[in-house]
Amino acid sequence: MDFSFSQEQQMLQDSVGRYLQNNYDFEARQTLVASDVPWSNQVWQQFAELGLMALPYDEEQGGLGGSISDCVAFAGAFGKYLVVEPYISSTMLAGAALAASETNVAQQWLEKLASGQSVAAFAYEEGHGSASLAQIEMIAQPDGNCFRLDGEKRLIIAGAEADILVVVAKVADSDRIGLFLVDKDSDGLDVRAYNTIDGRSAANIRFNQVTVTHDSVLLEDAGSILEGIIGNAIIVQSAEAVGAMSALLALTSEYTQTRKQFGVPIGSFQAVAHRLADMKIAFNKALATLTYTTALAESGTLTGRDIAVLKGQTGKLGRAIGEASIQTHGGVGMTDELSVSHYHKRLLAYDAQFGDHFYHLRTLGQR
Numbered sequence: 001m002d003f004s005f006s007q008e009q010q011m012l013q014d015s016v017g018r019y020l021q022n023n024y025d026f027e028a029r030q031t032l033v034a035s036d037v038p039w040s041n042q043v044w045q046q047f048a049e050l051g052l053m054a055l056p057y058d059e060e061q062g063g064l065g066g067s068i069s070d071c072v073a074f075a076g077a078f079g080k081y082l083v084v085e086p087y088i089s090s091t092m093l094a095g096a097a098l099a100a101s102e103t104n105v106a107q108q109w110l111e112k113l114a115s116g117q118s119v120a121a122f123a124y125e126e127g128h129g130s131a132s133l134a135q136i137e138m139i140a141q142p143d144g145n146c147f148r149l150d151g152e153k154r155l156i157i158a159g160a161e162a163d164i165l166v167v168v169a170k171v172a173d174s175d176r177i178g179l180f181l182v183d184k185d186s187d188g189l190d191v192r193a194y195n196t197i198d199g200r201s202a203a204n205i206r207f208n209q210v211t212v213t214h215d216s217v218l219l220e221d222a223g224s225i226l227e228g229i230i231g232n233a234i235i236v237q238s239a240e241a242v243g244a245m246s247a248l249l250a251l252t253s254e255y256t257q258t259r260k261q262f263g264v265p266i267g268s269f270q271a272v273a274h275r276l277a278d279m280k281i282a283f284n285k286a287l288a289t290l291t292y293t294t295a296l297a298e299s300g301t302l303t304g305r306d307i308a309v310l311k312g313q314t315g316k317l318g319r320a321i322g323e324a325s326i327q328t329h330g331g332v333g334m335t336d337e338l339s340v341s342h343y344h345k346r347l348l349a350y351d352a353q354f355g356d357h358f359y360h361l362r363t364l365g366q367r
Contacts, residue, residue, distance in 0.1 A: 003291050003292075003295060005069070005073050009069065009070055009073035010073070012050075012051075012070065012073055012074050013073045013074050013076075013077065015050060015074075016050060016052070016074040016077045016078075017074075017077040017080075019046060019050070020077050020078075020080070020081040020083070021081075023043070023046075024043065024081045024083065025081075026082075026339045026342075029081065029082055029083075029084070029199075030336075032084065033084060033195075033199040038084070038158065038160075038161050038200075038201030039084050039085040039086065039158075039201065040085065043083075043085055044085050044116055044119075045116050047085065047087065047116065048114075048115060048116025049116075051064055052074065052087065052091070053087075053090075053091050053095075053113060053114050053115070053116050054114035054115070055070055055071060055091075056068075056070075056071060056091060056092065056095070056096065056099075056232075057095065057099050057110065057114060058099070061099055061107065061110055061111075061114075062110065062111050062114050063099075063114055067298060068232055068235055068236070068294060068297045068298060069294050069295075069297075069298050071092070071232075071235075071236045071239070072235060072236060072239040072290070072294050075236045075237075075239035075240045075243065076239050076240065076242055076243030076246065077243060078240045078243060079239070079240035079241055079242065079243030079244035079245075079246075079247070079346070080243040080244065080246060080247045082198070082199070082244070082339075082342055082343065082346055083240075084198075084199050084200045084201070086119060086121070086157045086158035086162075086200070086201075088157075088233055088236055088237055088240075089120075089121055089122050089156075089157035089158055090113060090119045090120045090121065090122075090158060090162070091113065092229075092232060092233040092236050093122035093124075093166070093229060093230070093233050094113070094120030094121060094122040094162075094164070094165075094166040095110060095113045095114070095120060096229045096232065096233070097122070097166045097179050097218060097219075097222075097225075097226075097229060098110040098113070098120070098166065098181075098218065100179075100218070100219065100222070100225045100229070101179065101218035101219055103215060103216075103217075103218060104215070105181060105215050105216055106181070106218055109164055109181070112163075118163040118164070119158055119161065119162045119163055120158075120162050120163065120164050120165070120166055121156050121157060121158045121159045121162035121164070121165050121166070121203075122156070122157070122165075122166050122168075123153035123156050123159065123165050123166065123167040123168065123182075123205065124136075124153065124156075124168045124230075125153060125154050125155045125156070125353070125354075126138065126151070126152065126153060126154060127152075127154045129352070129355060129356060129359060130354075130355045130359055131230060131234075131311075131354040131355040131359075131360075132355075133168075133177050133223055133226060133227070136168060136169065136170050136177055137151060137170070138150070138151030138152070138153065138167070138168070138169040138170065138207065139151060139169060139170055139172050140169040140170065140171050140172060140178050140180060140212070141172045142171070142172060143211075145213070145214045146211050146212060146213055146214060147169075147171075147178075147180060147211075147212040147217060148209045148210065148211055148212070149167060149169055149180060149182070149207040149209070149210040149212060150207055150208065150209055150210075151169070151206075151207055152204065152205065152206045152207065153167065153204070153205050153207070154204045155196075155202050155204070155353070156202060156203050156204070156205060157196075157200055157201070157202050158200075158201055158202070158203075159191065159193070159201075159202060159203030159204075159205055160191050160193035160201065160202075160203040161201060162184060163183075163184055164181060164182065164183060164184060165181070165182040165183075165184065165205070166179060166180070166181060166182075166218065167179070167180045167181075167182050167207070167212075168222075168226065171220060171221075176220060176221040176222075176223070177221070177222055177223045177226060178217065178218075178219060178220045178221065178222060179217075179218035179219045179222045179226070180212045180216060180217055180218060181212070181216040181217075181218055182207075182210060182212060182216070186210050186211070187210070187211070188207060188208040188209050188210040188211070189205055189206070189207065189208075189210060190205065190206035190208060191203050191204075191205050192204045192205070192206075196349055197345045197348065197349060198342065198345040198346040198348070198349040199342070199345075199346075200349070227304065230354060231297075231302065231304070231307045232297065233354075234307055234310065234311055234354055235290070235293060235294060235297060235307075235310065237350055237353070237354075238286075238289075238290050238293070238310050238311065238314045238350075239290055239294075240350065241286070241314045241315075241318050241346075241347055241350045241351075242283070242286050242287050242290050242314065244318070244343050244346050244347055244350075245282075245283050245286055245317070245318055245321050245347070246283060247339075247343060248279075248321050248322060248325045248340065248343045248344075249279055249280060249283050249321065249325075251325065251339065251340060251343075252276065252279060252324070252325045252328050252329070252340075253267075253276060255328065255329060256272055256273075256276055256328060266328075272328060275324050275327070275328060276324075276328070278320075278324065279320075279321050279324050279325070282317040282320050282321050283317070283321060285313065285317055286313055286314050286317045286318065289309065289310050289313045289314065290310065290314065293306050293307070293309070293310040305364065307360075308360040308361075308363050308364050309360075309364065311354065311355065311357065311360040312357045312360035312361040312364065313357075314350070314351075314357075315350070315351035315356055315357030315360070316351075316357040316361070318347035318348075318350065318351060319347060319348065319351060319357070321347070322343060322344030322347045322348070323344070325340050325343070325344065326340060326341065326344060
């Protein structure tokens with residue numbers, strides 16, 4: 001099996017990487033994070049012009065009909081440059097949920113997302129630290145032709161700024177998990193915005209009997225579809241994580257060759273050389289797992305166990321690489337002025353979303 005990217009995928013990867021290299025270096029990114037805006041609209045529009053927003057959707061829906069490997073091809077650059085724009089939340093999660101619905105409202109919003117006109121947020125997490133649908137506690141109570149949502153969602157990336165929310169909730173008195181479309185200006189929303197440790201905008205939102213009309217019900221039974229959506233999002237997020245690991249490895253390798261003690265580079269010290277070798281092994285393990293999992297997804301043979309392996313590996317190995325990089329750099333590695341600490345925080349954030357590596361490795365032992 002050929003695991004290399006196609007010529008078209010390589011061109012897309014180069015285009016995204018070149019744009020970020022020229023417009024999204026660490027200093028520019030830090031200026032953006034320190035500003036009053038959650039992300040750059042200019043960068044968001046450029047992503048749309050490159051076709052990234054429309055890439056995962058079918059051509060019949062106004063998309064480009066791309067595959068999961070197409071998204072993996074450029075996602076590494078997002079991790080390398082610590083992009084704060086909510087691509088996975090808006091495109092891979094909320095957008096994919098809209099694409100799975102056959103309602104007219106879903107199609108209208110999907111076109112806006114694909115063109116970069118609007119941003120959507122995916123309201124899923126409830127504080128359990130798990131990707132399991134069985135942990136969903138928010139209730140969607142039928143009320144005539146409508147539903148009423150009651151409960152709280154946490155860590156919603158772009159939750160305070162998004163034009164719409166795609167909400168995952170349990171249909172009352174059933175085992176069904178539904179998908180519901182909620183406008184940002186709906187009555188009954190209590191939004192608490194904040195920044196995550198890795199510089200992204202997020203929100204916790206309390207839903208107090210929020211009314212969802214019949215045409216805004218995306219799916220009343222979305223269990224199996226949701227597993228696929230979240231699985232694809234985890235693959236793309238893991239590609240971002242591997243991109244961040246690659247950047248950390250390069251930074252640390254360069255540092256060990258330029259930082260001197262006792263008149264020689266610290267990379268010549270056996271302990272440092274062994275640590276760097278461990279980082280390289282960890283990175284290649286993560287990359288191999290990502291490549292294999294992506295190939296499984298492309299072939300249609302992906303299972304929940306494969307996603308758990310990928311999430312567990314990238315979370316565990318990403319933490320190990322981040323900690324080793326900080327230890328090699330010493331105290332300066334913990335400062336905001338150096339990118340090392342920001343990569344580590346991003347890897348920690350990746351690990352926490354949809355269940356950390358402890359959770360996924362435990363689930364493997366239970367299968």
